Amino acid sequence: MEKFTIDTGAEQVLQNWQGPVEHVWQRYQEQEPQCGFGSLGLCCRHCGQGPCRINPFGKPDKGICGADGNIMVARNLLRQVTAGAAAHVDHAYETLEVLEKALSEEGPYKITDAEKLKGLAHKLGIAVEGKDIKDIGKELVAKAREDFQRFGSGELNWLVAHAPKERVAKWRELGVIPRNADREIREALHQTTMGMDASWPNLLLATVKLGLVDGYAGLKLGTDLQDILFGTPQPVFSEANLGVLTEENVNIVMHGHIPLLSEKIVEWARKLTPEAQKAGAKSIQVSGICCTANEILMRHGIPLATNFLAQELAIATGLTDAMIVDVQCIMPSLASLARCYHTVLITTNPIVKMDGATHLEWSYQQADEMARKAVELAIAAYSKRDPAKINATREKTTLMVGFSVETIISILSKIDAQEPLKPLVQEISNGDIQGVVATVGCNNVKITHDYLHVNLVKELISKDVLVVTTGCSANALAKAGLLNSEATEKWAGPGLKKILSLLGQVAGLDKPLPPVWHMGSCVDNSRIGDVLTALAEYLGVTVQQLPVAASAPEHQHEKALAIGTWAVAMGCLVHLGVMPPILGGQEVTAFLTSGAEEVLGGKFFVESDPVKAATVIYEHIQAKRKGLGL
Numbered sequence: 263m264e265k266f267t268i269d270t271g272a273e274q275v276l277q278n279w280q281g282p283v284e285h286v287w288q289r290y291q292e293q294e295p296q297c298g299f300g301s302l303g304l305c306c307r308h309c310g311q312g313p314c315r316i317n318p319f320g321k322p323d324k325g326i327c328g329a330d331g332n333i334m335v336a337r338n339l340l341r342q343v344t345a346g347a348a349a350h351v352d353h354a355y356e357t358l359e360v361l362e363k364a365l366s367e368e369g370p371y372k373i374t375d376a377e378k379l380k381g382l383a384h385k386l387g388i389a390v391e392g393k394d395i396k397d398i399g400k401e402l403v404a405k406a407r408e409d410f411q412r413f414g415s416g417e418l419n420w421l422v423a424h425a426p427k428e429r430v431a432k433w434r435e436l437g438v439i440p441r442n443a444d445r446e447i448r449e450a451l452h453q454t455t456m457g458m459d460a461s462w463p464n465l466l467l468a469t470v471k472l473g474l475v476d477g478y479a480g481l482k483l484g485t486d487l488q489d490i491l492f493g494t495p496q497p498v499f500s501e502a503n504l505g506v507l508t509e510e511n512v513n514i515v516m517h518g519h520i521p522l523l524s525e526k527i528v529e530w531a532r533k534l535t536p537e538a539q540k541a542g543a544k545s546i547q548v549s550g551i552c553c554t555a556n557e558i559l560m561r562h563g564i565p566l567a568t569n570f571l572a573q574e575l576a577i578a579t580g581l582t583d584a585m586i587v588d589v590q591c592i593m594p595s596l597a598s599l600a601r602c603y604h605t606v607l608i609t610t611n612p613i614v615k616m617d618g619a620t621h622l623e624w625s626y627q628q629a630d631e632m633a634r635k636a637v638e639l640a641i642a643a644y645s646k647r648d649p650a651k652i653n654a655t656r657e658k659t660t661l662m663v664g665f666s667v668e669t670i671i672s673i674l675s676k677i678d679a680q681e682p683l684k685p686l687v688q689e690i691s692n693g694d695i696q697g698v699v700a701t702v703g704c705n706n707v708k709i710t711h712d713y714l715h716v717n718l719v720k721e722l723i724s725k726d727v728l729v730v731t732t733g734c735s736a737n738a739l740a741k742a743g744l745l746n747s748e749a750t751e752k753w754a755g756p757g758l759k760k761i762l763s764l765l766g767q768v769a770g771l772d773k774p775l776p777p778v779w780h781m782g783s784c785v786d787n788s789r790i791g792d793v794l795t796a797l798a799e800y801l802g803v804t805v806q807q808l809p810v811a812a813s814a815p816e817h818q819h820e821k822a823l824a825i826g827t828w829a830v831a832m833g834c835l836v837h838l839g840v841m842p843p844i845l846g847g848q849e850v851t852a853f854l855t856s857g858a859e860e861v862l863g864g865k866f867f868v869e870s871d872p873v874k875a876a877t878v879i880y881e882h883i884q885a886k887r888k889g890l891g892l
């Protein structure tokens with residue numbers, strides 16, 4: 263790799279990296295060359311006779327128990343997708359518990375979007391007319407609980423209510439509709455233990471089932487309940503990159519995923535601003551990393567500090583007074599790094615602790631108290647900053663975010679109030695918009711930080727492809743200046759520019775909408791699923807027939823594999839920029855990259871060159887347009 267990052271803010275901080283602790287790129291170099299068996303998916307530690315490794319070019323060609331490459335790879339993949347789904351489902355479950363409490367007791371959380379709650383209840387078959395909102399909410403919570411507690415047969419309520427009808431029928435035919443999220447996660451772990459499933463097609467079907475657990479009991483459920491509690495995102499403007507950390511403010515960086523905590527920190531940072539001023543600061547600047555950044559960005563305009571791969575660099579600016587983390591994507595390295603600075607690292611979840619960090623546990627009743635304490639710790643740390651260690655950057659960009667489905671519909675309905683999807687469909691039909699691509703997912707140290715996200719998207723928008731984005735992809739594109747009106751002027755193709763200018767006008771801006779629409783965090787990939795479902799149903803076609811695709815250019819997390827599996831099951835072409843550990847199973851690889859299309863409508867392809875990846879995606883879009891007679 264020639265360069266670590268294309269992010270100019272990250273690069274500046276990295277240039278003045280002050281040891282003695284290593285950063286993620288240095289640790290990566292120490293790992294090289296990475297294990298070939300692991301890279302191919304050909305190692306197994308599922309029982310005490312192992313670890314077993316398979317030689318792709320000869321002997322041994324089986325593990326001690328007789329498992330061959332396809333079985334090993336399929337078992338490993340199912341475990342990865344299960345772990346990813348477990349992360350999202352646990353996230354959704356925590357939110358569900360808070361919603362349940364918020365409906366029945368006085369406490370720190372309240373319902374913000376009653377309309378969303380009613381709309382969802384209606385979709386789930388709950389009568390809403392003349393009922394108290396809290397009663398509707400309780401019935402909705404009961405429906406959500408069923409998706410974790412249903413024993414015996416039955417199907418996920420959230421899936422049946424929200425997935426395209428044609429997909430539900432297909433998944434039923436394949437026998438992959440989950441019964442309850444927890445049961446499927448348990449069963450997948452059982453299925454992959456020693457001496458269990460030795461049929462790779464059966465293991466892949468289970469993988470699809472876990473992808474659906476992720477899509478509906480993780481992503482969709484999580485997004486829906488978060489919107490009810492904290493509000494459905496609306497257009498908001500803000501800034502991105504490490505330049506949002508400035509010397510004059512107390513800087514609190516939120517990192518993680520579930521907005522339960524970050525919402526409270528935002529609230530308490532406002533309340534305690536006078537305390538920060540007494541300590542000599544101008545104000546308190548909350549900013550975010552990873553998906554929690556997306557959550558507070560799109561609901562409150564809180565600026566984005568950076569994304570996954572540059573998380574250490576936020577501390578290395580010497581300006582982060584407190585970094586408050588909850589769950590997922592938090593590098594264990596942060597603890598030793600924070601010790602080299604004045605930064606207080608605060609862990610808040612019982613399953614994410616770090617030696618050397620301050621643990622302030624979040625709980626429903628203590629949420630306010632805990633958030634107040636965390637902000638106070640940040641203010642106290644501010645006065646301990648070491649000027650010699652300040653390594654700041656001024657790099658930052660402007661952005662517009664908040665493209666929830668509701669926002670998109672509300673903008674489009676200014677053109678056609680009766681049929682808001684019609685103008686979008688017309689623009690796709692006449693070719694001003696060739697198609698829609700979602701770029702999602704992480705950074706991965708194997709790819710120059712942000713490089714593939716940014717260059718793939720620039721290619722696509724120049725070809726009149728509208729891009730929607732979530733997660734660390736959204737963060738990468740934000741930092742590269744792709745989420746503002748100027749990006750439309752600079753990089754969008756002529757058709758896309760025309761329609762974005764019109765939409766900008768009807769939205770009341772005197773500028774075009776950005777060419778990349780920020781739809782939220784990784785759980786908010788459900789919003790992209792909702793758009794696809796709505797478009798397919800409006801046109802009376804399948805998702806597979808739409809001129810759309812998805813891409814996780816720099817994925818690293820097991821969650822991304824779970825999301826990708828769901829997208830393939832929806833019928834999407836899914837691009838990955840990094841090869842997952844599957845090549846050791848030749849038949850498994852052939853299925854995932856080709857055969858899946860016949861069975862599921864979607865498939866994966868892997869390409870690490872942005873221009874080549876954009877070409878494959880564009881050709882796919884053209885083929886789908888042709889299929890629709892466009």
Ligand code: BF8
Nearest residue numbers: 552591703704733734784
């Ligand atoms: O859930 S994109 S690196 S932060 S896993 Fe993690 Fe990947 Fe970022 Fe968000 Ni999603």
Ligand code: SF4
Nearest residue numbers: 306309312314325327
């Ligand atoms: Fe080896 Fe089979 Fe045990 Fe895996 S399950 S470690 S392949 S013997």
